[in-house]
Amino acid sequence: MSSLKELYDYRQMIFSLVRKDLRGRYKGSVLGFLWTFINPLLQLLVYTIVFSYILPNNIDKYYLYLFVGLIPWIFFSASVTGGSSSIVAQKDLIKKIYFPREVIPISYVTSCFVNMLLCFIVIFAVIIISGTGINPVALLCLPVIMIVEYILALGMALLTSAITVYFRDLEHILGIFTMAWMYMTPIMYEKSIVPQNLLPLFNLNPMTHVIECYRAVLYGGEIPDLASLVSSCGLGIFFLVLGSFIFGKLQKHFAEEL
Amino acid sequence: MSKDEIAIDVDNITKKFKIYLDKGNDLKERLLFRKRSRYEERLVLKGISFQVKKGEAIGLIGHNGCGKSTTLKLLTKIMYPDSGTIKMNGRVSSLIELGAGFHPDMSGRENIYTNASIFGLTKKEIDERLNDIISFSELEEFIDNPVRTYSSGMYMRLAFSVAINVDADILLIDEILGVGDANFQAKCFNKLKSIKASGTSIVIVSHSLGQIEQICERSIWIHEGVIKAEGSPKEIDLEYLEFMGQKLQENTQKELEKKSEIKDENQNKTEDVSENPELNQESNQESKKRWGNGKARITDIKAFDQNNKEQKVFKTGENIKIKVKYTVNQKVEDAVFGIGIFNLDGIQCYGTNTRIDKLNTFNIEKNGTVEIILDDVNLLSGEYLIDIAIESGDGIPVDYFREAYRINIISSSGDVGITRIKHNWII
Incomplete structure (x- = not known):
């Protein structure tokens, strides 16, 4: 990994790329930036209809239960799948100019992260409208959970973006892989219904802990389980270190491979 | 040389590229056609070492594919050497x-921030330079318009202004001093000089030897992955041009041989010619450059310097002797020999013939040679094409040979234009 100091020197580049991405995302559409809010609202509407009328279950306020897990998951899966092609997408830049290559996945993940933060405005609106109270103390844990998820997503994006340069299939494999991963994470169901023999696998999945923490704070209005938080944090740091190590090894030949 | 005086230290670097014969990128292709991912390894740099002092400017020269651009890419860290440091x-x-x-939809001002940030500048640093950048680009009125509304010249001016105002310690330049109109180019040039004077080291890759001579103290000539020569630009550039001139001659020789082979084949298969349009075209192209009634034919052209040594490269102000051999098939009455010198833009720099020069009329009856001695050829740096012609007195071309010969002229001073006019300043 390039020295952190160098990355810090290039912070303006990260900022510029994030801004360019966010501004360019809905460019040309009539509603423009409003889509950032309309999209999650429409998703919420679909889930509410499906799970109230077609597939009713006994979880109270299921739409909220699902929603507070789904938005963080979308951030994570977008970082992994979209992040994997981020280096390839910027090949013109990489072939012709020097900058710490980590800047590209970092900007991509950060832009997804900012998008999630904007979606949280919708989440809070829904929480207030639904009448579920907000626990201010528990809310203090929210930034910590977000940072942990960010670290995890960044680690994965560094890993996948570097490998995709050499092995372009990964992009497509990841599409199905993240779908499977979503069903292996208790987002649509409660962890309590997971069969006992599969539980160790679920506990190894860092996203299980992250989603549980989000849900504790936003749905349950309680302080998340410390063990969950610590283990997800540990796994997040592990993936970040692994991701940057592999990225650092592979990035030397980016310009030739692209 | 003490350590902190050295800005760039390149020590014995090598670089090889894998040239895939037919690369399968995805899994299916890799598994199915495993043999296809065979590749050749080509050693582009075979051990290059040099140092650049602080405030020194060097030029990397060499023909296409010699490794000079690769060297520059290694210096910027876009690529990494296989060995060496x-x-x-x-x-x-x-x-x-x-x-x-x-980004085409963003304004010039916003793009300055994006572009400069890619060079690693922070917002504060960009704020400090913003006015310099805008005024250097001469785009004050347009700076808040989206970049897509810019002309390509304006686009390049903005881009150049950002890059040159980064205030780097080391500036790497690849063949881009062709930005904007002549005024802007001159401005860029002066800016480069002042940047250099302020202690920035510069490495330039360029085919324009004139530019290198003006800015650089040293030229490094890279040939087939190794440094072939190194020294003051004037000497090295001359050596390089002579070498390239020889190469060119060899190549033209080969091409001529090829063409005559084709022609022979053509003659052997005259009946087939109509069915072979490609060959017809080929000979058409040839005839566009050469025409005449064929009573006499130019067979050989050579240029010599004042020491009677055959040359392709001359310095501005030298004497050039051009010797033309010809064969005569049929007597040419009132023959006229002519010469025309053109630069690569197609502008005729000079032209004359024996009639214009009022020589006594003569006939040519047998094979012979004709010489023209050009005194003090004051043409400036560049490549020149020479037309040679034989006409008969009634103005009918006997053998008009366009672009029959090429010479290179190198000027040791930085004056510009086509030809040097003798002058004095009185101040």
């Missing part, structure tokens, strides 16, 4: 890719 002391800015990250 490169040490760069200080901030590096490169004028290799101008306008990196420009």
Whole structure:
């Protein structure tokens, strides 16, 4: 990994790329930036209809239960799948100019992260409208959970973006892989219904802990389980270190491979 | 040389590229056609070492594919050498890719921020330079318009202004001093000189030897992955041009041989010619450059310097003797020999013939040679094409040979234009 100091020197580049991405995302559409809010609202509407009328279950306020897990998951899966092609997408830049290559996945993940933060405005609106109270103390844990998820997503994006340069299939494999991963994470169901023999696998999945923490704070209005938080944090740091190590090894030949 | 005086230290670097014969990129292709991912390894750099002092400017020269651009890419860290080390002391800015990250829908001002940030500048640093950048680009009125409304010249001016205002310790330039109109180019040039004077080291890759001579103290000639020669630009550039001149001659020779082979074949298969349009075209092209009634034919052209040594490269102000051999098939009455010198833009720099020069009329009856001695050829740096012609007195071309010969002229001073006019300043 390039020295952190160098990355810090290039912070303006990260900022510029994030801004360019966010501004360019809905460019040309009539509603423009409003889509950032309309999209999650429409998703919420679909889930509410499906799970109230077609597939009713006994979880109270299921739409909220699902929603507070789904938005963080979308951030994570977008970082992994979209992040994997981020280096390839910027090949013109990489072939012709020097900058710490980590800047590209970092900007991509950060832009997804900012998008999630904007979606949280919708989440809070829904929480207030639904009448579920907000626990201010528990809310203090929210930034910590977000940072942990960010670290995890960044680690994965560094890993996948570097490998995709050499092995372009990964992009497509990841599409199905993240779908499977979503069903292996208790987002649509409660962890309590997971069969006992599969539980160790679920506990190894860092996203299980992250989603549980989000849900504790936003749905349950309680302080998340410390063990969950610590283990997800540990796994997040592990993936970040692994991701940057592999990225650092592979990035030397980016310009030739692209 | 003490350590902190060295800005760039390149020590015995090598670089090889894998040239895939037919690369399968995805899994299916890799598994199915495993044999296809065979590749050749080509050693592009075979051990290059040099040092650049602080405030020194060097030029890398060499023919296409010799490894000079690869060297520059290694210096910018876009690629890494396979062996050897490169040490760069200080901030590096490169004028290799101008306008990196420009977004067409954003304004010029916003793009300055994006582009400069790619060079590693912080917001504060960009704020400080913003006025300099805008005024250097001469785009004050348009700076808040989206970049897509810019002309390509304006685009390049903006991009160049950002790159040159980074205030790097080391500036790497690849063949891009052709930005904008003549005024802007002169401005860029002066800016480069002042940047250099302020202690920035510069590495330039260029085919324009004139530019290198004006800025650089040293030229490094890279040939087939190794440094062939190194020294003051005037000497090295001359050596390089002579070498390239010889190469060119060899190549033209080969081409001529090929063409005559084709012609022979043509003659053997005269009946087939109508069915072979490609060959017809080929000979058409040839005839566009050469025409005449064929009573006499130019067979050989050579240029000599004042010491009677055959040359392709001359210095501005030298004497040039051109010797033309010809064969005569049929007597040419009132023959006229002519010469025309053109630069690569197609502008005739000089032309004359024996009639214009009022020589006594003569006939040519048998094979012979004709010489013309050009005194003090004051043409400036560049490549020149020479037309040679034989006409008969009634103005009918006997053998008009366009672009029959090429010479290179190198000027040791930086004056511009086509020809040097003798002058004095009185101040």
